[in-house]
Amino acid sequence: MKFSPLLTQLIESLRCLPGVGPKSAQRMAFHLLERNRQGATDLADSLSKAVNEIGHCQQCRTFTEQAVCDICSSPKRQASGLLCVVETPADIVAVEQSGQYSGRYFVLMGHLSPLDGIGPDDIGLDQLESTFAAGGIEEVILATNPTVEGEATAHYIADMAKSFEIRASRIAHGVPVGGELESIDGSTLAHSFAGRRELE
């Protein structure tokens, strides 16, 4: 004997969440059924809406339910001539919180990782190249994570930028090496932006 079919199905479904094993899935299912059915209903709605409506911004690739996100739609951002390249949508939030930057973004949704078969097109570099070609960008600020892959990705994009005569800079180290950009406080990030240096 196990749980009823629907309860078994709920426990199985919860395991699609990262870091959720059989025991926590069971605990979550019981908690929702016993104490928070409204929360479960809201979560079901949010999941359906998110899956059906959230895609990637046509310009910067961040997650959004609009064709073009708010930042990309801003004429002031467009006019800045600055493009900041980050690995994930969460990195945009971290950079915005530093208050040091008011240009546009480009979200790679990852980084180059040849061993995992992740090449330039998988992180949207074909699209980034078109953006470079379209003009209007004076400097690309490389804010990928300070990991081996993040550095390699930054250098790859810097080379691309130079072929379009666009200045490429890397945010200053100050961000602890091996750390993840999204967990760094605003003032450290502000420091990193101010101390950025041009890549040779």
Add this chain to the structure above:
Amino acid sequence: MKFSPLLTQLIESLRCLPGVGPKSAQRMAFHLLERNRQGATDLADSLSKAVNEIGHCQQCRTFTEQAVCDICSSPKRQASGLLCVVETPADIVAVEQSGQYSGRYFVLMGHLSPLDGIGPDDIGLDQLESTFAAGGIEEVILATNPTVEGEATAHYIADMAKSFEIRASRIAHGVPVGGELESIDGSTLAHSFAGRRELE
């Protein structure tokens, strides 16, 4: 600037899950959107179905989408004259896996906890009393957890049972004190059932 409205809503909704803070909710949302949209859709369906259809068995109070669960519907279980009282639906699964028991169950969905305002009616003891009154039960086996509250609950129910001239027994200790029934292996539980003693 934060995430888009729908993404913000998804992250907020995921926090209704126990043990999920802002960072893990964000990680879960990104994971689903980037790598497992089918999983998210399935989870939304499972949550809706579970919330709409899963209730409590009219007889034993376990979670089920049927009016009466499979175990309670079994004539052989009914004829056994045995009723095992447990704290949660997961405990039924643990006892069944020990292979030592083939009677009915009653699920308290908790335990007596006067300090938290949880009294007899909150754990269905009014319903259990009606079950006792209806007859057909020769022995009630108290398999609540070996905690202070679990022991107090067992003794409370034993007193109730005696007023109906029903034998009350407590599963043997062998289950480590302070542990939770649902995480005990089958052979330890089998031992506990075999060594049960009548409560004076």
